[in-house]
Amino acid sequence: MSESQNLLAEQRRAMIVDEVRRRGGVRVNELTKRLGVSDMTVRRDLDALARLGVVEKVHGGAVPVVEASTHEPGFEAKSGLELSAKEDIAAAAAALVAPGTAIALSGGTTTFALAHRLVEIMDLTVVTNSVRVADVFHAAQLATARGQGAATVVLTGGVRTPSDSLVGPVADRAIGSLHFDVLFLGVHGISAEAGLSTPNLAEAETNRRLVQSARRVVVVADHTKWGTVGLSSFATLEQVDTLVTDAGLAPEARTEVSERLNRLVVAGETGSRGPAGAEPGADRGNSPE
Template sequence: MAQAETDEGRGLLAEQRRAAIAAEVRARGGVRVTDLVLRFGVSDMTVRRDLDALARDGLLEKVHGGAVALGESSAHEPGFEAKRTLETAAKEAIAEAAAALVPRGGAVALSAGTTTYALARRLTDVSELTVVTNSMRIAELFAQRLRPPGARHGATVVLTGGMRTPSDALVGPVADQAIRSLNFDLAFVGCHGISIAAGLSTPNLAEAETNRALIAAARRVVAVADHSKWGLAGLATFAPLTAVDTWVTDGGLAETACAEAAEHVRHLLIA
């Protein structure tokens, strides 16, 4: 009973533990249940439940005694909930730093993604802000938190139309046409991968085109991507690093990567 109670208490940190497991699988190619039990101080059953959940989200493949990394292609696109559990502390730090860049009364664009979603949570109280987004999740967040219509303060939110992707982005010609008729002070864009060779990239071809439209309509472009995205490349590049005015990332980015990125983006901001 004592062990069960301990596991239940530590289950409050299940999302963080699963994110750490997923990150270790990506880094090492595989993990063993026995090693995870020792590392996290939880029961064998708790670890197996974690692996079951991560496997359902498409983040790893369970094998006898542990789990291995999936042989992901550059076109693999995890769902919103699967990505939301990864690098949560880094995303929150990035969101806090990025929110400080948003001016009162400004017009900003937020691309779809879990890091931009974390940023959106910090923008609901920014006075007289206009937000344009192709993220259904972000639009729903503002709808839940905004003050009553007609209030002098709070954000005005515009959700583009379009076709829905697995990550709850709205993309395609309808979204692209709506975005091209607008002008933003800032565009905050997330990405699947960021690298010198591939720039900012995504597994979804249509989402790449919509992100290009967001970038083209903005006076300044801010990439929000944690350290785990560095060196990854999705199927479609939607911007070179030289198109990024500011990249907001976290302290987990290696010094060598910081030095390389700083040579290409105009400003590197470590949260």
Template sequence: MLAKRRQSVILAEIRRNGGVRVGELSARFGVSDMTIRRDLAELARQGLALKVHGGALHADGTGGVEPGFDAKTEWEPVAKDEIAQVAARLVRPGTAIALSAGTTTRAFARHLLRVERLTVVTNSVRVSEVFAEARRPGRPGPTVVLTGGVRTPSDALVGPMAALALHDLHVDQLFLGCHGVDPEAGLTTPNLAEAETNRALIACAGRVVVLADHSKWGVVSLSSYAPLTAVDILVTDAALPADAREQARSLVGRVLVADR
């Protein structure tokens, strides 16, 4: 298993259980203790875990840490792109959609460049950059409405200005990234202001589509902003365990699994 993949699995374990032990991980992956310690050191360097004697803990024990955008880009890039491809099939030319901030929604935005006559509402600086960089003479691309607001570590624009910009808008579909997805806690984020802006995005959407890879399942962060029953479609990847898929299907309208 490649180091990045192994670290991703370790991070998901930390998020689910609050911590991991070096010895257990070494036996599970069939690698040396030193290899696991290097993995934990890398997670700690990115602010995703707290390295302790014999293992690692969740960075703050409450899901309140918000990693930077570039750090999150490193995790599950293949799964995120597969999810983005499946989600793009839900978008019809000539419609109005909204995209929240996140690394998966940025991957999704790249797959929208072939969809004609779109209007895209977003509070993501990174998503807006995807469309701006793709502009060519004679090919202006989607009409982009970028909310104002205060910029977060995930490059989301949040706060009263963002909520005001969204208040009177109506879009056909919202494509929503998230920090965590849990059957009881619902959709969660470590950023209170981002939670409020995500609620405003949900309020203006005719249909809510959540893009979340398997590592997000069971993660409970600081603030809940929507129950899973408010989700019309969940798009995830094939690494999501079967029991988690069944739980999701019992709560959301429809589950789509991206499978290469």
């Protein structure tokens, strides 16, 4: 299958997931008309999405999966969703990183995509609790045999989660003793009421430590994360400086974000939005005392 065909399949499946979530369910014949493809193609897409656990197949169509607030998808399941959006977000977020800075990357598939963009930026110090992110930098160093200018990577210890993040007291102590310029934070869910949340209690505490140790907090999250609420909140929107997302974020969500954050960056769109007088990337006072 060609790259263009893979991209079309990804786009179709993203549209199907959006339709299912927005309408509470869709029928195969509705999708064939909307997408301009055959019944067989739609059924294959639904099979793929059902295997990822993001929709539930029913007779003649699909409905949303009812997830408990404690449900935590694995890394592989999440990595198959919103691929184009994550790549766009990663490119936009990488443009915020200057050579020679100390940054932190949390776990997640979007920060994993970002890590691939950051390997070309010189003299970074990277703190991460993600095994996957650390592996990206390690593989880049092996492939290029770089010494001078290569990133210095600090991987925290801890207990591994289904999303391949390291959490718990060991990770918390390591992060609490460090101070970094910018934190790039992937999230399970984001909303105006619950802020940033995760279904994993230990991960919530580790994420709190990451936020406390950062001068600036940049959340990298595609539009499907908006309105999702996990078991435990670990930060309010007011603790976030910048949200980098994709063009699928609804207008009403953009308005809510812009009222609370210094900056909203929509990948693929020029400019940023934020409260009047706010400077893009301004320090929100997250630096630890």
